[in-house]
Amino acid sequence: xxxxxxxxxxxxxxxxxxxxxxxxxxxxxxxxxxxxxxxxxxxxxxxxxxxxxxxxxxxxxxxxxxxxxxxxxxxxxxxxxxxxxxxxxxxxxxxxxxxxxxxxxxxxxxxxxxxxxxxxxxxxxxxxxxxxxxxxxxxxxxxxxxxxxxxxxxxxxxxxxxxxxxxxxxxxxxxxxxxxxxxx
Amino acid sequence: xxxxxxxxxxxxxxxxxxxxxxxxxxxxxxxxxxxxxxxxxxxxxxxxxxxxxxxxxxxxxxxxxxxxxxxxxxxxxxxxxxxxxxxxxxxxxxxxxxxxxxxxxxxxxxxxxxxxxxxxxxxxxxxxxxxxxxxxxxxxxxxxxxxxxxxxxxxxxxxxxxxxxxxxxxxxxxxxxxxxxxxxxxxxxxxxxxxxxxxxxxxxxxxxxxxxxxxxxxxxxxxxxxxxxxxxxxxxxxxxxxxxxxxxxxxxxxxxxxxxxxxxxxxxxxxxxxxxxxxxxxxxxxxxxxxxxxxxxxxxxxxxxxxxxxxxxxxxxxxxxxxxxxxxxxxxxxxxxxxxxxxxxxxxxxxxxxxxxxxxxxxxxxxxxxxxxxxxxxxxxxxxxxxxxxxxxxxxxxxxxxxxxxxxxxxxxxxxxxxxxxxxxxxxxxx
Amino acid sequence: xxxxxxxxxxxxxxxxxxxxxxxxxxxxxxxxxxxxxxxxxxxxxxxxxxxxxxxxxxxxxxxxxxxxxxxxxxxxxxxxxxxxxxxxxxxxxxxxxxxxxxxxxxxxxxxxxxxxxxxxxxxxxxxxxxxxxxxxxxxxxxxxxxxxxxxxxxxxxxxxxxxxxxxxxxxxxxxxxxxxxxxxxxxxxxxxxxxxxxxxxxxxxxxxxxxxxxxxxxxxxxxxxxxxxxxxxxxxxxxxxxxxxxxxxxxxxxxxxxxxxxxxxxx
Numbered sequence: 001x002x003x004x005x006x007x008x009x010x011x012x013x014x015x016x017x018x019x020x021x022x023x024x025x026x027x028x029x030x031x032x033x034x035x036x037x038x039x040x041x042x043x044x045x046x047x048x049x050x051x052x053x054x055x056x057x058x059x060x061x062x063x064x065x066x067x068x069x070x071x072x073x074x075x076x077x078x079x080x081x082x083x084x085x086x087x088x089x090x091x092x093x094x095x096x097x098x099x100x101x102x103x104x105x106x107x108x109x110x111x112x113x114x115x116x117x118x119x120x121x122x123x124x125x126x127x128x129x130x131x132x133x134x135x136x137x138x139x140x141x142x143x144x145x146x147x148x149x150x151x152x153x154x155x156x157x158x159x160x161x162x163x164x165x166x167x168x169x170x171x172x173x174x175x176x177x178x179x180x181x182x183x184x
Numbered sequence: 185x186x187x188x189x190x191x192x193x194x195x196x197x198x199x200x201x202x203x204x205x206x207x208x209x210x211x212x213x214x215x216x217x218x219x220x221x222x223x224x225x226x227x228x229x230x231x232x233x234x235x236x237x238x239x240x241x242x243x244x245x246x247x248x249x250x251x252x253x254x255x256x257x258x259x260x261x262x263x264x265x266x267x268x269x270x271x272x273x274x275x276x277x278x279x280x281x282x283x284x285x286x287x288x289x290x291x292x293x294x295x296x297x298x299x300x301x302x303x304x305x306x307x308x309x310x311x312x313x314x315x316x317x318x319x320x321x322x323x324x325x326x327x328x329x330x331x332x333x334x335x336x337x338x339x340x341x342x343x344x345x346x347x348x349x350x351x352x353x354x355x356x357x358x359x360x361x362x363x364x365x366x367x368x369x370x371x372x373x374x375x376x377x378x379x380x381x382x383x384x385x386x387x388x389x390x391x392x393x394x395x396x397x398x399x400x401x402x403x404x405x406x407x408x409x410x411x412x413x414x415x416x417x418x419x420x421x422x423x424x425x426x427x428x429x430x431x432x433x434x435x436x437x438x439x440x441x442x443x444x445x446x447x448x449x450x451x452x453x454x455x456x457x458x459x460x461x462x463x464x465x466x467x468x469x470x471x472x473x474x475x476x477x478x479x480x481x482x483x484x485x486x487x488x489x490x491x492x493x494x495x496x497x498x499x500x501x502x503x504x505x506x507x508x509x510x511x512x513x514x515x516x517x518x519x520x521x522x523x524x525x526x527x528x529x530x531x532x533x534x535x536x537x538x539x540x541x542x543x544x545x546x547x548x549x550x551x552x553x554x555x556x557x558x559x560x561x562x563x564x565x566x567x568x569x570x571x572x573x574x575x576x577x578x579x580x581x582x583x584x585x586x587x588x589x590x591x592x593x594x595x596x597x598x599x600x601x602x603x604x605x606x607x608x609x610x611x612x613x614x615x
Numbered sequence: 616x617x618x619x620x621x622x623x624x625x626x627x628x629x630x631x632x633x634x635x636x637x638x639x640x641x642x643x644x645x646x647x648x649x650x651x652x653x654x655x656x657x658x659x660x661x662x663x664x665x666x667x668x669x670x671x672x673x674x675x676x677x678x679x680x681x682x683x684x685x686x687x688x689x690x691x692x693x694x695x696x697x698x699x700x701x702x703x704x705x706x707x708x709x710x711x712x713x714x715x716x717x718x719x720x721x722x723x724x725x726x727x728x729x730x731x732x733x734x735x736x737x738x739x740x741x742x743x744x745x746x747x748x749x750x751x752x753x754x755x756x757x758x759x760x761x762x763x764x765x766x767x768x769x770x771x772x773x774x775x776x777x778x779x780x781x782x783x784x785x786x787x788x789x790x791x792x793x794x795x796x797x798x799x800x801x802x803x804x805x806x807x808x809x810x811x812x813x814x815x816x817x818x819x820x821x822x823x824x825x826x827x828x829x830x831x832x833x834x835x836x837x838x839x840x841x842x843x844x845x846x847x848x849x850x851x852x853x854x855x856x857x858x859x860x861x862x863x864x865x866x867x868x869x870x871x872x873x874x875x876x877x878x879x880x881x882x
Contacts, residue, residue: 015875019868026861033280037247043277046688046737056718222882261683263747263761272684272764275847282847283854433880441869441876448866455862459855460656463767471768471844481804606881 049184051176054120062136064125067171067183071125071133073144074181077155081142082118085111085156093167094159100170109167114156122173122181123157129164144168189213214414219432220439221420223606227309228418229446230302232439236447237295238406242399244288251278254392256342256385256474264473267342267388286462292334293465294454296488299327300547307519308540310528311419317520319412324516326405331489331513333398336391338486339383343470348483350383350391356496359503382476422605423529424598431602482557490554491547495578497558498571508575515582522582524590532596536589543581550574639805644774645781647834651773653841656856659849660842663823665696668839671819671832676762679754679810681742684763685843688736694849695842707734712741755796757809766837766844773837778802780833783812 040048050067052074057063062075077085090096090108097106098113107113115121125133132148139145139152141160146152151164158167173183191212193199202209253259253270261269274281303323306312312320339350354377360370379386417426426432433439457464465487469480485493492509499505530537553571560567599605652661669690672682687707690698698706711731716722723729734741742761744750751758760768769775782802793799797807814829821827821835842848 015868015872019865019872022861022865022868026865029861033283034243034247036279037281037284038250039279041251041273041277041279041281042688042692043273043686043737046686051735222880261761262742264683269684276684276686276689282851286851433882437876438880441873445866445869445873448862448869452859452862452866455855455858459851459858462851468768468770468772471764603881 049182051180051182052122054179054181059119065183067124072171072183073121073123073125073136073157073168075121075123075136075155077119077121081155082111084142085114085154086118088154088156088158094162094164095166097167098170099167101172102170102174109156109158111156114158114167114170116173116175120181121155121157122170122183124169124171126169127151127164128159128166128168129162134168187219190217214410215440216434216436218414218435219417219426219429220435221418221426221431221602222433222438223420223422223602224418224439224442225421226446227301227305227421229443230298230305232443233298233447233450234295234302235406236450237291237298238399238403240291241288241295242403244284244291245396245399248274248284248288249396251281252340252392254340254389256388261473263475265342267340268473271341283458286458289466290454290457290462292337293486293488294450294457295330296334298450299330300488303327303516304544307543308530308537309419309421310423310523310525310530312520313523313525313528314520315416316412316419319409319416320520321517322405322409322412324513326402326409327516328513329398329402329405333395333402334486334488336395336398338470339388339391340395341470342388342474344472344474344478344480345467345470345483347383347474347476348480349485350387352483354378354383354387356502356506356509359506362503384476419528420602421529421531422599422602423527423532424602427601427603484555487551487555490552491550491574491578492554494550494552494554494567494571495575497554498568498575512575512578515579519582519586522586524587525593525595526590527595527598532598533589533593534596535593536585539581539585539589543577546574546577546581550578639807641804641806642778642782642785642801644771644802645778646774647777647830647837649834651838651841653838653848656852656859658852660694660838662697663825664835664838665842666698667819667821667825667832667835668837668842669696670821671814671836672762672839674819675813675832676836677740677743679743679750679759681744681759681761682740682763682843683742683761684739685846686737686739687734689846692846695846696839704736707736707738710734710738710741712738755809759810762840762843764844766841768844773841775802776840777833777837779808780814780837781830784829 048068050065050072052065052072054074054076057074057076059076060078060081062073065072065074088111090110093109096109098109100107100113102116103113111118114123127134127146127148129146129149129151132146134144134146134151134153136144139161141152141154143153143155143157143160146164149163150161151159152161153164153168154160156167157170159165171183173181176182189209189212191202191209193202193208198208201207251270251274253266255266257266258264259266259269271285274285276282278284306320306323335349335353339346354374357373357377358370360373361368362370364370375381377387378384379390417432420426467484467486472480484490492512495512496505496509499508525533525536527533530540550571553567553574556562556567558568652658652664672680687703687710690696690706691700691703710733712734714730714732717730721730729745742750744753747758766772766776771778779800779802782800783798785799785801787793787799788801791799791806794807797809798811799806800808814832816828819827819832825831845851
């Protein structure tokens with residue numbers, strides 16, 4: 001190739017740099033759909049939020065719903081259960097944090113911080129140890145027992161016996177009507 | 185030929201790597217410094233364009249496969265199948281799914297447009313002639329793999345055309361019964377292909393597996409194809425051998441720049457189809473879920489298979505029709521030995537050049553015949569007879585004209601060298 | 616609009632009358648006088664037309680035709696009819712979709728009707744008939760096709776569906792006898808269609824007082840069905856314009872680079 005002066009080099013290089021940059025921008029823009037297609041589709045997102053009817057749930061009953069692919073426990077607590085849960089001092093708990101997505105991250109795990117209305121406990125049914133589904137009305141605390149490794153939760157879904165490290169998570173939810181909640 | 189490698193590793197790391205696995209040297213020698221004839225024109229860009237197409241199809245195919253369900257069983261939508269529903273879910277729910285699907289479907293058409301131009305270029309400039317016979321045959325193998333891949337891919341959405349095209353083509357194998365008598369080899373082959381008594385869920389499942397596999401086999405054969413090219417080096421529009429370094433330029437930056445520009449133009453056409461006419465080359469019947477009990481009014485393959493479809497339908501006898509169809513592709517492998525001319529490029533073959541263009545027209549006419557109904561007779565001319573003449577010319581071009589013309593034609597005088605021809609561009613004969 | 620209808624009839628007659636031997640070949644398709652707003656590279660859907668069309672589907676077509684692939688949540692997504700989230704949820708809730716077994720394990724109520732629940736945004740439009748056999752029984756043996764993809768599943772697309780819907784009132788050509796239990800429509804292959812004329816003037820009343828002759832109702836519902844077949848059309852056109860401009864600019868730069876690279880070399 002012919003030798004060039006600095007000025008010619010600059011002119012020629014600018015074109016190549018410009019072309020390369022435009023091509024690179026195009027490649028990045030073209031790459032985005034390939035990455036985004038793995039994100040949840042609109043069909044999956046439409047199920048990201050569910051509405052749960054509460055009319056048929058009796059006091060003392062716990063019903064399991066499917067929410068974002070996992071079990072969701074909705075439990076209608078009896079006055080006795082509510083009193084038991086409220087009587088537990090936070091200092092007795094393995095995990096003193098409320099783990100309630102409706103509240104700030106550091107809210108303490110008082111029973112009041114574990115629900116919106118005391119009668120209704122809405123809690124994720126995924127054991128915080130390794131993800132098994134605990135069984136209701138089993139264990140020493142009247143809540144749930146996880147058969148996988150023996151973790152036990154009370155009637156507010158708080159872990160009382162390990163190896164689970166955290167209380168059962170409470171998802172974002174709200175009451176649309178006194179008998180219907182929207183979760184997620 | 186490329187001569188000894190001129191790569192010199194510049195850093196400690198590249199010296200270390202080069203002595204253990206000369207990958208960078210390999211890339212340098214084959215894609216950067218490779219001496220390429222300086223007179224390659226637009227028609228020579230389609231190798232790079234094809235590589236672009238293969239890459240696009242593989243990448244879009246892999247992400248589509250993340251969402252596709254290869255099951256013919258009915259799902260949530262009555263009268264449909266999980267496969268069809270999954271494609272509609274890709275179109276409606278998956279982020280940019282509509283874009284990925286349209287790119288993949290139209291990409292197949294663009295792939296075949298490019299491969300046909302590439303093949304016609306090879307025919308015109310005599311790129312199949314010695315010492316490039318193996319290169320040409322590898323190309324025929326790639327083409328055959330492409331046809332198989334595209335056929336199976338079209339079946340996957342499980343629309344009416346998917347199902348019935350699969351039925352018609354797999355049924356062709358049963359024609360072998362005619363020559364195997366009581367053994368019924370044809371029926372057994374068809375049953376084996378179907379995994380049942382007709383095209384159904386097992387067929388769809390295995391077509392999905394093979395459709396995913398074959399492109400990687402294509403990629404491997406493309407590697408061999410490029411290797412076979414690099415042994416003698418590229419042919420060129422003059423058809424004369426490279427005489428020395430004055431006839432060539434290094435592949436980079438000369439042909440990387442030139443090919444990039446042509447890939448850009450190709451991408452413009454591709455994008456126009458995808459964004460503004462995504463269903464133009466497709467068939468509306470494939471938006472109807474497959475129904476084994478209802479045959480569409482006209483079963484038509486995608487455009488790139490139409491010439492062969494016309495040949496098949498022009499022969500009333502099923503087995504002969506199948507042999508004519510298969511023979512049309514197998515014939516391509518014999519071309520290096522059918523053409524007797526000592527001159528490669530049609531630029532210097534005034535007689536053959538005319539028959540070549542007639543052959544191009546013949547392929548287009550056959551394609552048109554394939555697109556119409558079996559009984560079509562526009563202006564009173566039954567297309568089945570046009571297809572018969574077209575098929576006769578197709579075979580005649582390779583088996584009669586190629587051997588004959590080379591013997592009787594007086595070629596134009598060849599230039600002394602590429603460099604001389606290029607420098608005296610005003611005197612070079614027109615294409 | 617009235618003139619266009621008369622002109623259409625005149626042209627339809629002029630086209631139909633040479634076919635005195637009733638050969639059943641469909642007439643050339645009609646195009647609505649205002650054209651389709653979504654055609655061409657810059658085409659978009661008209662929100663009002665989509666909402667009118669949805670109303671026509673809901674009040675007329677949904678009696679026989681399902682829309683199985685359209686989910687309620689798409690009604691409020693961009694590029695669509697443009698309902699608000701609240702409107703979309705209300706529309707969804709106004710439909711009854713099949714519910715799973717209740718706690719006792721029943722799938723039907725005391726009267727034997729399948730259990731249903733109110734629709735949610737994640738649901739798709741429930742079909743008018745529980746299965747193909749019920750649909751055929753209710754429609755004299757014919758199966759009204761699902762409309763989710765009808766515009767893409769027919770040659771001529773929106774013009775085909777528009778021609779069918781507005782083609783019932785063409786004059787019967789001499790010598791052509793309509794098959795019993797079928798209806799004359801010269802835009803349908805064979806001219807005998809199983810669907811009775813679904814639209815009539817003033818059948819659907821649009822809240823904003825838009826015209827509601829047959830052609831208007833047909834235009835609206837075909838616009839809606841075109842969206843149902845291709846809900847991402849506006850995205851496709853918008854991104855397509857950007858991509859084309861980008862590629863033309865890039866190709867221009869690549870061309871200049873190519874010329875610069877080859878400047879000093881003979882070729």
